[in-house]
Amino acid sequence: MNQAEIRDFLERFFTSSDCTVLSPKNDPHFKVKLTKQMDKLLMNRPFYWHYIEQTRQKAETAVLAFKFDDRTEDGELIHFGSPRLHQIFHVTEELGRYIRLYQIIPYQQSSALEPWIGINMKVSYQCDLKKERLTSIGLQLINGTLIEGFQTMLTRLRLNQKLPDYCYTLKPLITIQSGIRRIEQYIESEINAESSKWAEEAKKRWEKDQSLLDSFYEHRAEKPERYDLEKQALEAQYKPYIHIQLINAGLFYLNSATFLPNTVKTR
Structure with missing residues (x-):
């Protein structure tokens, strides 16, 4: 971020x-x-x-x-x-974590607002080192259009908690639950496509310290309880994993023509 x-x-x-x-x-x-x-x-x-x-x-x-x-x-x-x-x-x-907002259209005429679900999440890459980033995804609940940087895009629009005059909302064809699953699948596919070098390097540091620990006890026929505790501590310190945390989400009724197609990521 x-x-x-x-x-x-x-x-x-x-x-x-x-x-x-x-x-x-x-x-x-x-x-x-x-x-x-x-x-x-x-x-x-x-x-x-x-x-x-x-x-x-x-x-x-x-x-x-x-x-x-x-x-x-x-x-x-x-x-x-x-x-x-x-x-x-x-x-x-x-x-x-959940809000509902409507776009204010600058001209007073009948205008359709399409339903979008927007989700902000924190992605944490954790091992003995830690890296975090925010990701913001929006998905239209009619045709499945998906865009990244949804939160940034929203800052360029005027939004209100009440439906503006002369506007009406369109009924979603994709359920919110299905939309969330699509966003989750997209984030997972993006993470899977990323380089895993950070995890591989963490495992190498883990193996190095594990070898050092083993050398301290290599002449012991039976390992003491302390060895198991230190081994578990190394795993907790070095084992790489990715944690995804929801920050907030919202349902937004927007006139897509005011910001598409430049922000389209996929459908």
């Missing part, structure tokens, strides 16, 4: 939470005025809110300012893996 994608994610997260984004698109900073709910979830100041609610005074919610590289002054540096971003991921899970 690069810094541009993180900014897009933050904008979508805070906008959908009714927070006020204070910085324009081309600003190197991202500044946002929190709602009461977001302040409570992100700022960790329970005594302040207890005092405000007990005295019934007007609350002043916090303003968060983020920066995306060390060269920029002011603001909290945020990047993939930073504590603040993980905190926001956690809040996303607490608030619910």
Whole structure:
């Protein structure tokens, strides 16, 4: 997940939470005025809110300012893996992983909105080293069109929780469950096509340390319990595996003509 994608994610997260984004698109900073709910979830100041609610005074919610590289002054540096971003991921899970939004069409005329399911997931490559990335996939539930970078594409559209006037929704031909399975199969096929060099190198490091461990006990006819424990510890440390975690998902009714066909990945 690069810094541009993180900014897009933050904008979508805070906008959908009714927070006020204070910085324009081309600003190197991202500044946002929190709602009461977001302040409570992100700022960790329970005594302040207890005092405000007990005295019934007007609350002043916090303003968060983020920066995306060390060269920029002011603001909290945020990047993939930073504590603040993980905190926001956690809040996303607490608030619910599923949303429904409708695209606002800029012209007032009858317009059909097609159903799309969008899923954001974190893919973790784990061994003694760790690498993570976010993947965002959208799938249209009528003809099966699938696109990558769905979250980034959504940031270019105006969305609302209510169906706009003069618009109507089309009935999906693909069930949500089937759509999720198609996305899962696509992600699995992409992972299977990736290089497995990272896993092979982890296994080589594992074998090297296992050989060293065996050499310590090669003259023992019966291995002690400690040997088995250390062997298990090496497996836990080095064994490569890939973990996929759902961050959030949503059903989006969109006018596909406003962003297709340039973003089409497959059907």
